[in-house]
Amino acid sequence: MKKIARAALLAAAVAGIASSASHEARAQASRETLKTVQGRGVLNCGIGTGLAGFGIADASGTWRGMNIDFCQAVAAAVLKDAGKVKFVSLSSKDRFTALQTGESDFIAATTTWTMSRDTQLGLNFRPVYYYDGQGFMVKKATGIKSAKDLSGASICIQQGTTTELNTADYFRKNSMKFEPVTFATNNEATEAYESGRCDAFTTDQSVLYSERMRFKTPDDHLVLPETISKEPLGYIVRHGDDQWLDVISWAHYALLTAEELGVTQANVDEMREKSENPDVRRLLGKEGTFGQALGLDNDWAYRIVKAVGNYGESFERNLGQQSLLKIARGQNALWSNGGLQYAPPIR
Amino acid sequence: MTDATTEMAPFAFVRKETLEQQPAPLSVAGPLAWIRQHLLSSPLNIALTLICLYLVIDTVPGVVRFYFLDAVWSGTSRDACLAEKVGRPVGACWAYIADRFQYFIYGSYPISQRWRVNIVFAMFALGVAWLLWTNAPKKKLGIFFFFVLLPISAYVLLLGGPGAERFLGICLTLALALAALYIVLSFVPQLVKFYIGEAAVGVVQQLPVWKRFWGPKRLVLFALVVFGCLSLLVNSPGLPRVDTGLWGGMTVTFLIAAVGIVFSLPLGVVLALGRRSKLPIIQLLSVIFIEFVRGVPLITVLFMANTMLPLFVPQEWSPDRLLRPLVGVALFAAAYMAEVVRGGLQAMPKGQYEGAMSLGLGYWSMMRLIILPQALRIVIPGIVNTFIGLFKDTTLVTIVGIFDFLRTIEATLVDPTWATPTTRSTGYAFAAIFYFLCCWGMSRYSIAVEKRLAAGQKR
Numbered sequence: 001m002k003k004i005a006r007a008a009l010l011a012a013a014v015a016g017i018a019s020s021a022s023h024e025a026r027a028q029a030s031r032e033t034l035k036t037v038q039g040r041g042v043l044n045c046g047i048g049t050g051l052a053g054f055g056i057a058d059a060s061g062t063w064r065g066m067n068i069d070f071c072q073a074v075a076a077a078v079l080k081d082a083g084k085v086k087f088v089s090l091s092s093k094d095r096f097t098a099l100q101t102g103e104s105d106f107i108a109a110t111t112t113w114t115m116s117r118d119t120q121l122g123l124n125f126r127p128v129y130y131y132d133g134q135g136f137m138v139k140k141a142t143g144i145k146s147a148k149d150l151s152g153a154s155i156c157i158q159q160g161t162t163t164e165l166n167t168a169d170y171f172r173k174n175s176m177k178f179e180p181v182t183f184a185t186n187n188e189a190t191e192a193y194e195s196g197r198c199d200a201f202t203t204d205q206s207v208l209y210s211e212r213m214r215f216k217t218p219d220d221h222l223v224l225p226e227t228i229s230k231e232p233l234g235y236i237v238r239h240g241d242d243q244w245l246d247v248i249s250w251a252h253y254a255l256l257t258a259e260e261l262g263v264t265q266a267n268v269d270e271m272r273e274k275s276e277n278p279d280v281r282r283l284l285g286k287e288g289t290f291g292q293a294l295g296l297d298n299d300w301a302y303r304i305v306k307a308v309g310n311y312g313e314s315f316e317r318n319l320g321q322q323s324l325l326k327i328a329r330g331q332n333a334l335w336s337n338g339g340l341q342y343a344p345p346i347r
Numbered sequence: 348m349t350d351a352t353t354e355m356a357p358f359a360f361v362r363k364e365t366l367e368q369q370p371a372p373l374s375v376a377g378p379l380a381w382i383r384q385h386l387l388s389s390p391l392n393i394a395l396t397l398i399c400l401y402l403v404i405d406t407v408p409g410v411v412r413f414y415f416l417d418a419v420w421s422g423t424s425r426d427a428c429l430a431e432k433v434g435r436p437v438g439a440c441w442a443y444i445a446d447r448f449q450y451f452i453y454g455s456y457p458i459s460q461r462w463r464v465n466i467v468f469a470m471f472a473l474g475v476a477w478l479l480w481t482n483a484p485k486k487k488l489g490i491f492f493f494f495v496l497l498p499i500s501a502y503v504l505l506l507g508g509p510g511a512e513r514f515l516g517i518c519l520t521l522a523l524a525l526a527a528l529y530i531v532l533s534f535v536p537q538l539v540k541f542y543i544g545e546a547a548v549g550v551v552q553q554l555p556v557w558k559r560f561w562g563p564k565r566l567v568l569f570a571l572v573v574f575g576c577l578s579l580l581v582n583s584p585g586l587p588r589v590d591t592g593l594w595g596g597m598t599v600t601f602l603i604a605a606v607g608i609v610f611s612l613p614l615g616v617v618l619a620l621g622r623r624s625k626l627p628i629i630q631l632l633s634v635i636f637i638e639f640v641r642g643v644p645l646i647t648v649l650f651m652a653n654t655m656l657p658l659f660v661p662q663e664w665s666p667d668r669l670l671r672p673l674v675g676v677a678l679f680a681a682a683y684m685a686e687v688v689r690g691g692l693q694a695m696p697k698g699q700y701e702g703a704m705s706l707g708l709g710y711w712s713m714m715r716l717i718i719l720p721q722a723l724r725i726v727i728p729g730i731v732n733t734f735i736g737l738f739k740d741t742t743l744v745t746i747v748g749i750f751d752f753l754r755t756i757e758a759t760l761v762d763p764t765w766a767t768p769t770t771r772s773t774g775y776a777f778a779a780i781f782y783f784l785c786c787w788g789m790s791r792y793s794i795a796v797e798k799r800l801a802a803g804q805k806r
Contacts (some may be wrong), residue, residue, distance in 0.1 A: 021429060049754070049758065050762060055455075056762055058762075059764075061453060061456060061595070062455065063455065087592060087751065088592055093650075093747075097654045214766045214768060217431065228611055325763055
């Protein structure tokens with residue numbers, strides 16, 4: 001027994017030394033992600049394992065989606081080449097660890113920003129690139145036009161999710177009754193709804209749209225306009241590296257600002273040369289030294305727009321009207337169009 | 348006496364010839380009798396037959412109609428598989444499989460580099476055929492090819508980049524050095540007299556120069572040819588590094604299964620011998636390893652490898668994301684293999700050990716020549732069982748974000764390009780066919796091997 005105890009102690013000591021050494025190295029790396037990435041010459045971008053519109057491999061195995069666009073935008077800004085990205089595909093179970101250990105430089109997967117994740121995991125969620133929320137889908141034939149009409153309806157829900165809790169909260173708040181019909185997986189819930197087991201089906205809106213395409217007659221179904229929960233999807237970086245947080249945040253804000261100013265992938269060269277608008281000149285590095293202050297050079301935003309277009313272009317290409325999903329901009333419209341996407345001014 | 352009596356008999360009805368053979372009556376032979384005997388022999392059997400008949404009639408036509416008659420075989424987008432666009436009921440959407448077939452095989456491996464994967468597949472097929480074909484020529488060369496040259500080539504070809512090129516350079520230099528050594532030895536075999544003994548040198552000197560040390564020379568020559576071809580590939584089209592994050596599909600499934608199978612058997616044998624060893628430390632270590640690994644689910648091992656390990660080691664030391672589950676799966680399978688092999692070792696009668704020892708064989712010779720060949724033959728079903736289990740367990744690497752075959756199928760299921768009501772059932776049916784064919788093939792092969800090896804010992 002004594003022998004075993006001693007061996008265990010030794011093993012623990014070795015592991016402790018190894019982990020404390022690695023901890024130091026990691027702390028060092030986590031403070032200087034920008035330098036690390038530039039030294040490495042490749043951006044390790046943590047993405048999900050496949051979600052339509054956000055990040056999914058096409059027939060040739062190339063990743064496409066809004067998250068992928070953003071990874072390329074950051075690579076364009078930091079490494080001057082949108083192609084220098086290594087996509088690290090992470091399941092929802094190991095994505096936070098991969099970031100903490102430095103296996104990926106930041107995470108662009110569809111992860112909801114919640115308080116506990118932000119405060120307890122040593123991570124920073126910023127900025128919100130997509131405002132998702134839970135919605136309802138009903139059959140058009142029922143004549144229901146609003147979630148307020150759902151009183152007394154039976155609703156197909158996935159068990160044990162925040163979706164279930166949100167639904168209960170919503171109906172209690174509006175003093176309405178509903179009859180939950182719960183299933184272990186989202187698939188089963190979808191199929192049950194389609195086969196007529198329930199009057200309505202609820203999950204995140206972006207998923208509602210892609211699930212609807214699987215139905216035999218998608219046009220017979222309607223996604224109700226109400227959003228009953230907040231699911232802000234954010235990019236994630238490690239705690240303790242404010243410069244890198246700035247780079248990621250401003251890469252997103254550059255995309256938004258470009259859309260706001262009408263700078264697109266097609267006209268960015270022309271705008272850079274000819275535009276007299278001071279906002280455009282500042283964004284594209286013709287005036288001021290905003291890029292240098294970020295630790296990059298002044299063409300950073302030009303390269304971003306050149307590589308992936310502006311936020312609106314990326315949205316329409318992957319989620320919006322040019323894609324098969326046809327998701328409306330909704331809350332993800334610019335603030336000037338009544339949405340929530342708002343970039344601080346570049347000045 | 349009897350003969351005489353028959354001869355003398357006055358009666359004409361005594362037959363002189365035997366009757367011609369008649370077919371058995373319908374009640375004991377023929378299809379009707381077979382049905383009666385096997386399907387309708389008792390009330391219970393009649394009931395069971397009826398139930399089975401009902402199940403078959405109920406399911407088979409539907410399955411056939413869905414997967415074949417109503418299936419869509421060609422098309423480029425979901426419109427081809429939507430009932431309202433096609434104007435008829437639509438079954439399985441095989442067009443989707445055809446469209447994504449490349450992805451299922453190679454994952455995200457860059458298209459311009461996929462010929463490298465093809466070469467590895469071809470070499471793998473060659474190696475398997477060489478080893479499985481009973482009467483294949485030069486079996487030893489085949490074993491050397493499969494267990495030494497193939498892994499090296501696969502590593503160089505699949506991964507590529509400066510690291511792999513350096514490794515190939517080392518291998519090539521080593522092979523060249525060995526070749527030079529054997530050339531020298533061909534002319535002056537006396538140099539190794541101290542090693543192989545005077546008598547053997549005498550035997551060698553009997554042969555013509557070019558035939559001396561022919562066995563090892565052949566292996567070195569073969570290695571030189573393979574490495575030379577690889578170097579040519581490195582030079583002219585070049586082998587840029589393809590990061591393991593891009594690997595996927597059947598390539599990864601076969602890779603994990605092959606690594607697991609190739610490493611688990613020798614490791615398992617060593618662990619089994621260790622567990623039965625009389626040396627206390629070796630025995631203890633083997634027991635701890637086997638019991639520890641068998642005591643945790645594979646998912647835990649994979650999580651440890653991919654989620655915990657990076658927390659303990661510095662970033663630059665942490666092994667590749669694909670290598671970790673490869674090692675995990677191989678060690679996991681080794682622990683199970685060890686117990687299977689131990690079963691075989693324990694089934695060997697003591698007389699075999701004593702017989703071997705009385706011949707003056709040492710421990711390793713006894714194991715290699717007497718015990719293991721017999722013990723392993725006994726446990727072939729168990730070994731193949733572990734292999735099949737391992738092959739199917741490879742799907743678990745999905746949870747650590749690796750795109751194995753099943754994961755590539757699941758990834759395409761959420762793709763709006765092919766979002767149709769029947770995509771899901773088609774994708775999973777394709778996966779089922781693939782896994783069934785692989786596992787069934789392994790099982791048939793093991794049965795054939797058993798029959799061949801046990802030909803002299805049928806009980």
